[in-house]
Structure formats: structure tokens, C-alpha cells
Amino acid sequence: MKTHFDIEKIVERGVITNELDYERALIADRKLRLLAKDNIHFKNLRSNLRDIIQKYENSEWNDVDKIDDQKILESDKSERIAELERLFLENRKQIIRKKLKELELTQENLALILGHKSKTYMSELMNGIKPFTLRDLIVINRLLKIEIAVLIPVFLSKEDQTKVQEAVIKLGKPKVKLTSADLVLS
Template sequence: MHMDIEKLVESGSIVNELDYERAMVADRKLRLLAKTNTHFKHLRNKLRNLIVEYEKRVWSNEDAVDAELLAQSDRAQLIIEKERMFLEKRKKIIQARLKDFSLTQAELGLLLGHKSKTHMSELINGIKPFTLQDLVIISKIFKLDIDSLVPKYLSIEKIDRISAVIEEINNPKLSKIKPTLLSAS
């Protein structure tokens, strides 16, 4: 599941390839939002500093870049692309419903119990994750299938943990599940 970019910035460090790829996507989203909002401008500057620090620490030494790191990067890019496509599709669905109902993002925020326009923009644009309760409310208000609002992919950490447990259990029926862990369904 995607992460809260503000929490990543507050943590002060990018620790893995998945967070790095998420930070890169968030940086691109924040580029547009930063043009009209100083909060997003400051957030983007802090995020960019974390990105540069991670790249220097992890990718600047060519001798330290091994097959495992490259595989982690490839896996992270696969997950992030699924996240990005899902979030973009969900954003368009919600925006279309807002238009159908003649509502603004701010008015949707009020329905969800969020008073800040900035917070709603972060939610809609995937900078912060919606809560499950928010998505249930959106589903009910707009008569949307919850599956179109809730992501169905797993983080690399969850995939690795589940894969390790499947191997430990050594159950042939569970072994068939492993290839489907990366899928979005």
C-alpha cells in the first residue's frame, strides 16, 4: 500500500528501494502542487533532499551496486507502477463523481470530516493515503464499487514475509499462491 509522504519526510531518511521509488513519484506529483501551495513546495524540497541523500548513500558507489540491489529496484518499480496506475485511476473516478454530483474537493472533505483543502488535495493526489473509512464513505456516497477505491497490491515487505512463511510451512497448496502475490488482483 502506498505511504504517507509527509511521514516519510518526517522520518528523515529513505531506507529502501520501495520508499525511494515512492518518493520519486511523489516528487513528480508535488512539482505541480508546489506551484500554487507553499506547503507542498516545502514538502517537495525536504523530499528532494531525502532522495539525493539516498542516491548518494545507495547508488553512488558502483562497486556496491549488486544483482540483489538491482532486483530490489526492479521489484520496487513494478509495485510503484501498479500503485501509480491505481491511484491515477482512482483519482479520475473520484473527480468524475465530484463533477457528476456538482461537488468540490473541499465539499467532499467536509463529508469525510476533513476541513483542510490541502489535506483533501493530498488524499486525492495520493500524497497521503485515504483511510479505509474515507473510502467506504466515498463508495456509499457515490455508489462506487469499493474495489475501485481500495488497492489490492502488497508491499515488498509483505510479499517477502509471506513468501518466507510459505517456504517455511512447505505446503504445496500454498506454494501455488506465491506467484500471485505480486499481482494486483
């Protein structure tokens, strides 16, 4: 089970289909800029991602007549969501690094414990380029004694929120509602 957006999935698909993925791709591009200096894999990934970003911008933002207030609101909302996700991932990374340091472990040691052989792959996980698996996060929780809520994003996508709300309405159970914490990324 994956816990968040996967940059490489977007690159594999070769297309960005919505504003939220576009904003996420822009953030990933900034992360990859730093990582690409030392690693050809990240350099190639960034190059491919930039091509996909350019295609999306050309199709969605080049025609001024297609840009209305609704599109701008969607863009602003997506930007806020992507930024909240970025902050979550950055916070998680810093907390994991701090715990590793306290235990005199390296990121490479953690990769070995999790069963990841590549230093690059571990870097992708830590930097949010690739998502940790649920298993990885449970091991980190138990090994490093980090609260699970710090490791696993507990917010729902707009699509998931809508589906859950529609199902609850269909059930006719007015006592059942999503909490405000679930709606952070609405």
C-alpha cells in the same frame, strides 16, 4: 488504518531505507512539483523530500563498485511496483472526480462530508501525497457508488507476501496459497 505509502512519514523520518520507498519518493517529487507552484506547504514538503532523496542517492548509488546486477534488478522491480501504485492512485483519483462531477459535487464538498476541514489536506488525499483512511474510502464507496476494489489497493508488499507465505508453509497447509492477484507487486 492507512491504505498506502505516506510521503509525509518519509519526510518525518528523514530517511529513505529501501529502493521501493526511493522510487515512491521520486514519483511523489514529480507530483509535488505541480502542487508546489500554488502552495507553500507543498513547496516545503517537496524541498525536504528532495533532500532525503539526495541523501539516499549519495549513499546507495554514488559508489559504482557497490552497484551490481542484483541492485539493478531490485531497482527495476521497485520502479515497476511504484509505477503500478502510481497508476492505481491516478485511476482512483480520476474515478472519484468523475463521480463527483456527475453528482455536481466538488472536492471541497467531499472534504466536508469526510470531515476534513482543509482544502490542502483533501488535495493531498486525492493526489496520493497522504493516504485515505479506510473509513474515508468506505464513505466514498457508499456515497459515490464506486467499487471498493477501485478504492482500496488489494496488492501486497513483498514483505507481506513473504510473511504470509512463510506462515502458510509453517502451517503445512498446501491447499492455502496466495492468488496471483496478491502477487502483482512481488
